[in-house]
Amino acid sequence: MFVHKIIHVDMDAFYASVEQRDNPEHRGKPVVVGGTPDKRGVVAAASYEARKFGIHSAMPSSIAVQKCPHLIFLRPRFDRYNEISLQIREIFYRYTDLVEPLALDEAYLDVTENKRGLPSATIIAREIKEKIFEETGLTASAGISINKFLAKTASSIKKPNGLFAIPPDKVESFLEELPIEKFYGIGNVTAEKMRIAGIHKGADLKLWTEDDLLRRFGKAGGFFFRIVRGYDDRPVTPNRVRKSIGAEESFAEDLHDRYSMIVALEELAKILKARIESSGTSGRTLTLKVKYSDYQQVTRSRTVADSIGSIEEIMNLAIELLDMTEVDQRRVRLLGLSLSNMDSERAADDYVQLTLEFE
Numbered sequence: 001m002f003v004h005k006i007i008h009v010d011m012d013a014f015y016a017s018v019e020q021r022d023n024p025e026h027r028g029k030p031v032v033v034g035g036t037p038d039k040r041g042v043v044a045a046a047s048y049e050a051r052k053f054g055i056h057s058a059m060p061s062s063i064a065v066q067k068c069p070h071l072i073f074l075r076p077r078f079d080r081y082n083e084i085s086l087q088i089r090e091i092f093y094r095y096t097d098l099v100e101p102l103a104l105d106e107a108y109l110d111v112t113e114n115k116r117g118l119p120s121a122t123i124i125a126r127e128i129k130e131k132i133f134e135e136t137g138l139t140a141s142a143g144i145s146i147n148k149f150l151a152k153t154a155s156s157i158k159k160p161n162g163l164f165a166i167p168p169d170k171v172e173s174f175l176e177e178l179p180i181e182k183f184y185g186i187g188n189v190t191a192e193k194m195r196i197a198g199i200h201k202g203a204d205l206k207l208w209t210e211d212d213l214l215r216r217f218g219k220a221g222g223f224f225f226r227i228v229r230g231y232d233d234r235p236v237t238p239n240r241v242r243k244s245i246g247a248e249e250s251f252a253e254d255l256h257d258r259y260s261m262i263v264a265l266e267e268l269a270k271i272l273k274a275r276i277e278s279s280g281t282s283g284r285t286l287t288l289k290v291k292y293s294d295y296q297q298v299t300r301s302r303t304v305a306d307s308i309g310s311i312e313e314i315m316n317l318a319i320e321l322l323d324m325t326e327v328d329q330r331r332v333r334l335l336g337l338s339l340s341n342m343d344s345e346r347a348a349d350d351y352v353q354l355t356l357e358f359e
């Protein structure tokens with residue numbers, strides 16, 4: 001039987017973690033993004049410190065502040081989250097082009113065939129988690145299994161900073177033992193209804209016929225019948241064509257001074273500019289890739305309000321990004337510049353969706 005290898009990557013408390021990373025004064029403190037202490041509105045994301053007070057996303061801010069009077073409310077910065085989301089997506093693309101983003105902070109990856117030729121999806125997931133942490137300072141949780149439903153269920157098992165795999169031969173026993181509220185797609189209200197019907201874990205649910213489930217839970221009954229058996233044949237569908245334009249160069253001898261790096265970047269900027277022109281589109285996110293002499297690689301990105309067009313603009317951003325790396329202390333063997341967040345595929349849908357959640 002042909003078995004797919006699917007990874008679900010879910011960033012931990014993404015917006016709140018980005019704010020804590022960018023603003024050290026908020027680290028270790030109960031922080032929420034979205035809402036205000038005096039007005040209406042809901043929490044969009046809560047830091048793990050805030051969660052200890054029982055605060056969670058979608059909670060009205062008036063209730064959140066009752067639970068934690070010294071809670072810190074932060075305005076969301078979607079441009080920033082989008083920028084980091086794209087940076088993380090670039091890491092996924094090093095392994096597979098079959099990446100299906102679900103939101104700024106989570107995605108499915110099909111790594112059955114992968115660019116590294118790695119046989120183990122768990123090793124890939126671990127590497128991805130490490131790279132995300134190295135390159136963004138943020139933690140992610142990953143679930144690994146044979147389909148989307150199982151991968152998504154798995155990623156929540158060991159959150160935060162978790163890794164959990166459900167191998168094919170463990171699917172059946174895993175689902176039989178899984179408490180009903182842990183099934184992805186069974187919310188609190190449904191879980192309560194199920195418990196009233198005597199269904200506490202997967203094994204109990206499995207005793208029900210599809211007809212009985214349909215009678216008791218309506219249309220969702222068919223879904224419950226399938227998931228408790230681990231059936232899910234939805235493919236990972238890259239819903240956005242990956243488009244970026246880039247140029248990079250490996251140096252015969254490692255560079256060690258800032259001036260020679262700027263000269264090299266200028267050459268790359270010229271190539272990039274020519275590629276922008278011939279492609280007929282431009283983008284708003286510039287990413288600098290730096291590979292140090294020990295082969296460790298980092299990327300730094302900036303997103304600007306308007307399409308990046310001129311060599312000067314590329315260079316201004318590139319130098320700014322260069323100064324966010326450790327090139328003054330380490331030797332460099334490769335530099336790269338790439339442009340993404342293309343005009344032709346602007347992720348407007350992300351913004352619309354997130355804005356709606358806030359109103």
Ligand SMILES: [Mg+2]
Nearest residue numbers: 010011013105
């Ligand atoms: Mg998340």
